[in-house]
Amino acid sequence: MAKIAITGASGFVGSNLKDIFHQNGHDVIAIKREDLKDIEILSNLLDGCDAVVNLAGANIISRWSEEYKNLLYSSRIGTTRNLFKAIEKTKNKPEIFISTSAVGIYDNQSTYDEENFNYGDDFLAKLCKDWEKEALKVQTLGIRTVIFRFGIVLGDGGALGKMLLPFKLGLGGTIGDGKQVFSFIHIDDLKNAFEFALEHDNIEGIYNMTAPTPTTNYGLTKALGKSLHRPTILPVPAFILDLIFSEGSKVLTDGQSAVPKRLLDAGFEFKFQNIEDTIDNLV
Numbered sequence: 028m029a030k031i032a033i034t035g036a037s038g039f040v041g042s043n044l045k046d047i048f049h050q051n052g053h054d055v056i057a058i059k060r061e062d063l064k065d066i067e068i069l070s071n072l073l074d075g076c077d078a079v080v081n082l083a084g085a086n087i088i089s090r091w092s093e094e095y096k097n098l099l100y101s102s103r104i105g106t107t108r109n110l111f112k113a114i115e116k117t118k119n120k121p122e123i124f125i126s127t128s129a130v131g132i133y134d135n136q137s138t139y140d141e142e143n144f145n146y147g148d149d150f151l152a153k154l155c156k157d158w159e160k161e162a163l164k165v166q167t168l169g170i171r172t173v174i175f176r177f178g179i180v181l182g183d184g185g186a187l188g189k190m191l192l193p194f195k196l197g198l199g200g201t202i203g204d205g206k207q208v209f210s211f212i213h214i215d216d217l218k219n220a221f222e223f224a225l226e227h228d229n230i231e232g233i234y235n236m237t238a239p240t241p242t243t244n245y246g247l248t249k250a251l252g253k254s255l256h257r258p259t260i261l262p263v264p265a266f267i268l269d270l271i272f273s274e275g276s277k278v279l280t281d282g283q284s285a286v287p288k289r290l291l292d293a294g295f296e297f298k299f300q301n302i303e304d305t306i307d308n309l310v
Contacts (some may be wrong), residue, residue, distance in 0.1 A: 183216030
């Protein structure tokens with residue numbers, strides 16, 4: 028049994044992780060937002076924890092005004108910086124620190140693993156790079172540090188919950204031409220990967236948290252339509268999303284293709300390898 032502190036525990040991924048950690052007999056401490064602003068309080072909460080899981084961050088799928096971009100940045104980089112300072116002050120340091128990032132760090136020109144890639148140069152890529160830079164400072168304290176680069180997490184709720192209603196009404200369709208890549212992971216595989224990292228001392232560094240077979244927006248659309256027995260003939264024009272989300276629409280209209288080479292090499296087994304199996308299970 029481990030004592031695990033989690034930031035962002037009330038979010039979609041955080042609440043799922045909290046549940047599985049409880050089921051597996053771990054003692055879970057949910058770090059509140061206000062605790063993250065006080066290094067002294069935060070340090071006392073983290074002292075004696077075996078693991079710290081960092082999931083804090085404002086919702087990426089939103090309208091990106093300059094003010095919201097600042098919030099996206101501070102809720103990730105500022106929070107991670109404070110966690111480092113708090114861990115540095117603890118007498119009994121955690122054995123492992125698991126932080127998160129996103130496959131949005133890559134450009135969209137090819138399929139990348141953790142060893143062969145090109146970084147993007149837009150806001151999201153810069154956000155991820157700075158986020159990871161702060162998280163990797165924890166390594167300097169002699170703590171095993173893992174960064175999971177998330178694809179879109181699919182489960183009961185979260186992104187999939189927002190997608191289902193138009194499809195159930197027969198109004199689902201591709202976004203734009205549907206060719207943009209969609210790297211995703213089933214929530215069960217994500218939960219298992221976190222447990223895998225806790226249990227295996229050789230898991231360290233950066234890992235793509237994505238299913239082995241990326242799909243496209245078209246592939247996702249067809250899988251949803253098939254599972255729900257609904258037509259998928261109404262595409263959503265990209266300019267509509269630009270009007271709604273501004274620059275934030277890039278999360279939906281401009282996908283990255285990432286594969287989890289390092290997790291597979293470490294012996295991790297995915298239950299849901301492709302979009303069809305994932306959607307059939309969830310829908």
